[in-house]
Amino acid sequence: MIEVFKKYISEKITLAEEEYSIIESVCISRKVKKRQFIMHEGEVCKQIAFVCKGFLRTYFIDDNGDEHIMNFAPENYWSGDRESLMSGFPSKYNIDALEDSDIIVIKKADFDEICKRIPSFNDMTNAILQKSLVVAQQRIHASITYSAEEKYNYFLSKYPSLVNRVPQHMIASYLGLSRETLSRVRKNRLG
Amino acid sequence: MIEVFKKYISEKITLAEEEYSIIESVCISRKVKKRQFIMHEGEVCKQIAFVCKGFLRTYFIDDNGDEHIMNFAPENYWSGDRESLMSGFPSKYNIDALEDSDIIVIKKADFDEICKRIPSFNDMTNAILQKSLVVAQQRIHASITYSAEEKYNYFLSKYPSLVNRVPQHMIASYLGLSRETLSRVRKNRLG
DNA sequence: CGATTCTTTGAAAACAGTCAATCTGTGTGG
DNA sequence: CCACACAGATTGACTGTTTTCAAAGAATCG
Numbered sequence: 001m002i003e004v005f006k007k008y009i010s011e012k013i014t015l016a017e018e019e020y021s022i023i024e025s026v027c028i029s030r031k032v033k034k035r036q037f038i039m040h041e042g043e044v045c046k047q048i049a050f051v052c053k054g055f056l057r058t059y060f061i062d063d064n065g066d067e068h069i070m071n072f073a074p075e076n077y078w079s080g081d082r083e084s085l086m087s088g089f090p091s092k093y094n095i096d097a098l099e100d101s102d103i104i105v106i107k108k109a110d111f112d113e114i115c116k117r118i119p120s121f122n123d124m125t126n127a128i129l130q131k132s133l134v135v136a137q138q139r140i141h142a143s144i145t146y147s148a149e150e151k152y153n154y155f156l157s158k159y160p161s162l163v164n165r166v167p168q169h170m171i172a173s174y175l176g177l178s179r180e181t182l183s184r185v186r187k188n189r190l191g
Numbered sequence: 192m193i194e195v196f197k198k199y200i201s202e203k204i205t206l207a208e209e210e211y212s213i214i215e216s217v218c219i220s221r222k223v224k225k226r227q228f229i230m231h232e233g234e235v236c237k238q239i240a241f242v243c244k245g246f247l248r249t250y251f252i253d254d255n256g257d258e259h260i261m262n263f264a265p266e267n268y269w270s271g272d273r274e275s276l277m278s279g280f281p282s283k284y285n286i287d288a289l290e291d292s293d294i295i296v297i298k299k300a301d302f303d304e305i306c307k308r309i310p311s312f313n314d315m316t317n318a319i320l321q322k323s324l325v326v327a328q329q330r331i332h333a334s335i336t337y338s339a340e341e342k343y344n345y346f347l348s349k350y351p352s353l354v355n356r357v358p359q360h361m362i363a364s365y366l367g368l369s370r371e372t373l374s375r376v377r378k379n380r381l382g
Numbered sequence: 383c384g385a386t387t388c389t390t391t392g393a394a395a396a397c398a399g400t401c402a403a404t405c406t407g408t409g410t411g412g
Numbered sequence: 413c414c415a416c417a418c419a420g421a422t423t424g425a426c427t428g429t430t431t432t433c434a435a436a437g438a439a440t441c442g
Contacts (some may be wrong), residue, residue: 062336070328083325129320134274136327137261143334144367145253148430167388176335178431183390339398358420369399374422 001029001102004052008076012127013120026110032056032097038079038105039095040137045084047107051077054101055165059173060092062076069174071161078128079103099168111185143176149185192220192293195243199267203318204311206293213308217301222246223288229270229296230286237296238273241266245292246356250364251283263289263353269319270294291358334367340376342366 002024009015009023012094030052032038039045049056056079058071068091073079084091085108106114115122142154155175156163163171172182193215200206214327223229223245230236230250246271249262261284264270275282297305300356306313334344340371346366347354354362363373 054287061333068332068336070332082321083328086321086325109413126320129317129324130273130277133324133327134277134319136324137274139263140258140327140330140334141251143331144365151243169388174335178390179382179389181430185432187390360420370399370421371423372398375398378422 001052002027002104004075004102005050005104006007008050009121009124012124015118015120019118019121023114023121025091026106026114028105030105030109032101032102034097038103039081039091039093039094041092041094042090043084044088045081045091045108045172046080047105048080048085048111049073049095050104051075051079052102052104054103055096055098056095056101056103057170058093058095060094065074067173068176069170072159072166073176074162075164091127097168148175148177148181151177151181152185153187193218193291193295193357195240195266198320199241200312200315206309206311208376210309210312214305214312217297217305218246219296219298219312221296223292223294225288225291228285228287229294230272230282230284231313232283233281233287234275235279236272236282236299238374239269239276239302240264240286240298241295241297242266242270243254243293245294246289247286248289249284249286250363251285259367260361263350263365265353265356268273288299289361339368339372340380341364341379342368343373343376 005027006020008183009020016025019155030038038049038056051073053075055075056073056077056082057069058073059067061067071079079095081091081093081095083089084093097118115125122123137157144149146154152171152175155171168182169179172179175182177185194316196218197211197215200211206214221229221279229240229247244266247264247265247268249264249270249272250258250260252258262270270286272282272284272286274280275284306316311360329349332341337345343362346362359373359377360370365372366373370375
């Protein structure tokens with residue numbers, strides 16, 4: 001399982017064997033069953049998860065009891081609540097598995113430590129951070145500009161591999177639409 | 192004008208005098224008049240701006256010719272298009288001044304250089320990046336969850352000082368609402 | 383097979399956007 | 413200093429989109 005993570009790293013940066021060892025020493029491999037949670041609302045987020053296999057999602061429940069999905073994390077993506085990690089305050093989010101998953105968990109303290117000790121790992125982290133911010137901005141762009149149909153087309157073009165892997169109502173939730181609206185949008189897109 | 196920037200830095204990190212000199216040597220002070228642009232759509236973004244005084248905004252024009260505001264940058268905020276900076280592709284955004292402003296411009300190459308040479312400056316940059324991502328996520332949260340009225344309340348609580356500084360129709364644009372809807376929301380809030 | 387979960391559909395209601403007109407305040411140039 | 417233009421804000425009537433509610437139809441899983 002760790003091999004997936006090593007491969008991911010090796011595609012981004014070059015590390016010495018001993019640096020891999022340092023990283024490996026703080027990696028905790030974990031299997032998560034479908035529907036199992038790795039974090040609950042109200043907890044303080046103290047670790048970061050890397051998805052080797054499977055699929056996580058981050059969501060929250062609003063005052064009406066409705067779910068809203070903030071993020072999907074399939075293979076080679078990271079998951080965790082940066083806000084809670086940074087602030088030390090309880091998270092508003094839940095993270096659970098949409099499929100049986102293999103993940104690697106790194107404790108915040110360990111993560112900070114390897115960022116300090118391995119500069120290129122730190123660079124990699126920053127590059128990921130920057131990319132995340134760009135993605136978030138694009139999502140904001142879409143959400144303040146697009147109609148329901150355009151939002152769905154945007155999702156299709158952006159995450160074609162997720163469309164058949166995620167239940168439709170979760171895509172709707174991710175896009176800020178009702179499930180019924182998304183169903184109708186799909187029906188009316190050409191024939 | 193550089194003093195504002197130095198003060199900003201000193202509140203985040205501790206630097207030696209010579210490190211300040213290095214930074215200062217790449218800072219370009221600039222005055223921008225209201226309505227003047229510092230970046231146009233179609234250009235590749237090659238610099239980062241720090242606002243010492245005044246107010247910048249980042250916006251784009253959609254296919255219908257309507258403006259949508261991505262970001263406001265008042266004093267002590269940064270402005271620039273990370274996406275274009277990272278990718279080297281032309282930007283979709285325009286950046287102009289909403290008030291006569293004093294800004295400090297740093298070229299991308301210089302910025303990268305000081306990040307490399309001054310580790311704590313790099314740490315500061317990362318911290319800002321992380322915070323930006325959290326803010327972006329909160330905005331996504333708001334936009335997929337809230338009604339027009341809730342979005343306005345959110346803006347009020349988050350940026351109380353901007354409310355009386357930004358024309359209302361720009362707040363509407365930032366929130367993804369029509370100007371008329373925002374006007375009615377304001378009218379119907381209490382009495 | 384029965385139980386869930388997911389998706390679709392229809393009808394009605396709520397919500398937000400559009401269009402057009404008016405009103406307000408501000409600043410500029412003559 | 414006034415007249416005028418201009419940017420901004422408001423209002424009403426209307427349109428269109430999206431949500432809500434309720435029900436029923438698929439699909440999946442144990």
